[in-house]
Amino acid sequence: MDIYFDDVDVGYTEQAGPYHLDKQEIIDFATRYDPERFHTDEAFAAASLYKGLTASSSHMIAIAYALSHRRQNRMSILAPLGMDEMRFPNPARAGDKLHYSMSVLEKTESKSKPDRGILRVKIVISNGKGEPVLDYVHTLLVARRR
Numbered sequence: 001m002d003i004y005f006d007d008v009d010v011g012y013t014e015q016a017g018p019y020h021l022d023k024q025e026i027i028d029f030a031t032r033y034d035p036e037r038f039h040t041d042e043a044f045a046a047a048s049l050y051k052g053l054t055a056s057s058s059h060m061i062a063i064a065y066a067l068s069h070r071r072q073n074r075m076s077i078l079a080p081l082g083m084d085e086m087r088f089p090n091p092a093r094a095g096d097k098l099h100y101s102m103s104v105l106e107k108t109e110s111k112s113k114p115d116r117g118i119l120r121v122k123i124v125i126s127n128g129k130g131e132p133v134l135d136y137v138h139t140l141l142v143a144r145r146r
Contacts, residue, residue, distance in 0.1 A: 001072070001073050001074070002073070002074050002075075002076050003073045003074070003075055003076065004075075004076045004142065004143055004144055004145045005076075005107070005109075005116065005117035005119065005142040005143065005144045005145075006144050006145050007145075008075075008104050008107070008119070009104065009107065010104050010105065010106065010107055011103065011104060012103065012104040013101065013102065013103040013104075014071045014072065014073060014101075014102050015071075015099060015100060015101050015102075016067045016068070016070040016071045016072075016099070016100040017067055017070070017097070017098055017099035017100050018097035018098060018099055018128070019063055019066065019067055019097070019098040019099075019100075020096075020097055020098075021055060021063070021092055021093070021094060021095070021096045021097075021098055022094055022095070023042075023053060023094035023095075025059075026039060026053055026054070026055045026056075026059065026093075026094055027039070027040050027053070029055070029056065029058075029059045029062070030055075030056050030059065033056065033058050033059070034056035034057075034058050034059070036056065038050050038053070038054060039053065039054060039055070039056045039059075050091055052091075052093060053093065053094055054091035054092060054093055055091070055092040055093070055133075057088050057134075059092075060088065060092055060125060060133060060134040061134070063092075063098060063125065064100060064123055064125050064134060067098070067099075067100035067125070068100060068102065068123075070100070071100070071102070075119075075140070075142060076142055076143040077140050077141070077142055077143075078116055078141045078142060078143055079140075079141040080138065080139070080140055080141075081118065081139040081140060081141055082138075082139045083136050083137070083138050083139075084136065084137045084138075084139070085135075085136055085137045086134075086135075086136040087132075087134070087135050087136070088133065088134055089131075089132050089133070089135070090127065090131045090132060090133050091133065092125075092127060092133040092134075093127075096127040096128055096133070097127070097128040098125050098126065098127060098128075098133065099125070099126050099127075099128075100123070100124075100125055101122075101123070101124045101125075101126070102121050102122070102123050103121060103122050104119055104120075104121050105120045105121060105122050105137065106118075106119070106120040107119055107120075114144070115143065115144055115146065116141055116142065116143055116144055117141075117142055117144055118139060118140070118141055118142070119139070119140045119142050120137055120138070120139050120140075121137070121138050121140065122135065122136075122137055122138075123135065123136050123137075123138055
């Protein structure tokens with residue numbers, strides 16, 4: 001179901017998941033996009049400060065986007081306007097079952113274009129233990145009902 005700016009209020013939340021993260025996916029993604037050795041080499045990663053293979057931050061953002069498209073309701077997004085306050089408080093590891101949560105923090109009607117509004121949403125990706133591995137605030141331009 002498509003949802004619009006008018007359908008949500010501050011505090012509205014949605015979840016999606018799980019996303020099963022496996023070792024080969026971590027290595028393949030990092031090899032192509034972020035070839036740091038602690039993402040691609042198990043022995044090196046085991047001796048690193050991470051004490052094991054971890055998914056790259058770019059990979060986590062890609063997974064967040066993938067999970068956002070698995071939500072029950074599809075938001076009528078016209079354009080992403082920016083990401084703020086991005087943090088990676090815990091590493092994501094092979095075997096993690098990742099979960100997505102989105103909650104509306106702010107809602108602002110457009111003064112110049114009545115067919116749209118701006119939502120600021122908090123996105124959190126958590127591992128199976130409930131620990132956040134990615135969180136950020138996303139500002140979105142969202143269509144209104146016509």
